[in-house]
Amino acid sequence: MPDHKLQKLSHTLQQTYDRHDLHATGKHLTVLKITLARAGLLFPSLDHDKEDLVTARSVLEVGAFYSLAIKDVKAFERYEAMLSVYYRDLSPVLPPSPLRRPILGLTLLSHLAASRISQFHTMLEQLSTSTNEQDKDILNDVYIRWPVDLERSLMEGSYTKAWRAKSRAPRKEYEVLAEGLMGTIRNDIASCHEKAYQALPLAEASRLLFFDNESEAMKFGQQRGWNFSPTSKIFTFPSQSRNGSTSTTTDAASGGHEDGESAGDLLERRGLVRKALEYATELEAIV
Numbered sequence: 023m024p025d026h027k028l029q030k031l032s033h034t035l036q037q038t039y040d041r042h043d044l045h046a047t048g049k050h051l052t053v054l055k056i057t058l059a060r061a062g063l064l065f066p067s068l069d070h071d072k073e074d075l076v077t078a079r080s081v082l083e084v085g086a087f088y089s090l091a092i093k094d095v096k097a098f099e100r101y102e103a104m105l106s107v108y109y110r111d112l113s114p115v116l117p118p119s120p121l122r123r124p125i126l127g128l129t130l131l132s133h134l135a136a137s138r139i140s141q142f143h144t145m146l147e148q149l150s151t152s153t154n155e156q157d158k159d160i161l162n163d164v165y166i167r168w169p170v171d172l173e174r175s176l177m178e179g180s181y182t183k184a185w186r187a188k189s190r191a192p193r194k195e196y197e198v199l200a201e202g203l204m205g206t207i208r209n210d211i212a213s214c215h216e217k218a219y220q221a222l223p224l225a226e227a228s229r230l231l232f233f234d235n236e237s238e239a240m241k242f243g244q245q246r247g248w249n250f251s252p253t254s255k256i257f258t259f260p261s262q263s264r265n266g267s268t269s270t271t272t273d274a275a276s277g278g279h280e281d282g283e284s285a286g287d288l289l290e291r292r293g294l295v296r297k298a299l300e301y302a303t304e305l306e307a308i309v
Contacts, residue, residue, distance in 0.1 A: 028058075028078075031050070032080055032081050035051065035084055039087070047088050048092070051085050051088060055081075055085075068115060072116065079116070080119075082101050082108070083101075083125065086098050086102055087195055091195070091198075095202065098132065105125060118156050123163050123166065124165045126149070126160075126165070127163075127169055129145065130166065131172070131203070135199045135203040135206070168191065181211060184203075185204060187200075188200045211230060211231055212246055221259065222257050222259075223256050227243065
């Protein structure tokens with residue numbers, strides 16, 4: 023017989039989250055996790071009542087989304103690990119969850135944001151070869167397609183395309199993980215600048231690092247130890263960042279590159295080579 027008290031608590035939790043009352047949602051989740059633990063539903067089996075299993079799955083799904091709403095990625099990964107039992111082992115006896123695919127897409131994105139490329143591709147392979155009726159055409163689902171397309175852009179070194187994709191995230195929860203990934207992209211771009219150039223104008227740095235204003239670029243540069251001249255508005259990079267070079271000034275108009283290649287062109291080329299090597303390494307690990 024289903025636990026009606028559990029169902030009532032779950033309903034209250036869903037209403038609270040739908041109202042975007044995160045403080046109350048967190049309190050309800052704490053109570054419900056204790057309830058689920060006592061009932062053995064955090065590590066479920068087929069012996070449990072099916073309605074209780076569906077209720078517990080719903081609670082964990084709310085918990086996963088709530089974790090991203092408060093930007094706790096580690097908590098999201100814990101909820102996702104518990105949900106994997108429901109999605110994988112109990113799927114033959116439970117009705118499909120409409121939130122399964124969004125959470126699977128978020129899991130893919132979390133692997134990508136944490137640079138777990140081998141796990142990303144392993145999960146994709148499992149989804150593509152799944153015989154589960156729920157996974158029919160899953161790779162064409164918008165929630166799965168979005169992180170896949172994003173990963174492809176990164177492997178190509180198309181940072182601009184990846185950055186613009188953030189504004190087209192299929193759910194708001196995706197934006198939290200995407201923001202962390204974009205921070206990684208920004209640091210990758212900065213590392214390329216430090217190795218390729220001796221100096222870079224503030225305006226150019228702001229544009230290439232996808233900052234909305236120059237003050238954000240200045241703060242970012244200071245955090246990385248870049249030297250900034252208020253008079254010329256030019257960043258100069260520490261010499262140790264450029265493979266042993268000791269010079270710290272250059273022609274700002276050309277961005278410090280002898281052949282006149284633009285900063286954007288060189289960045290794309292270097293990013294493509296680096297990402298291709300990373301991709302080959304991860305692919306070899308998978309095989």
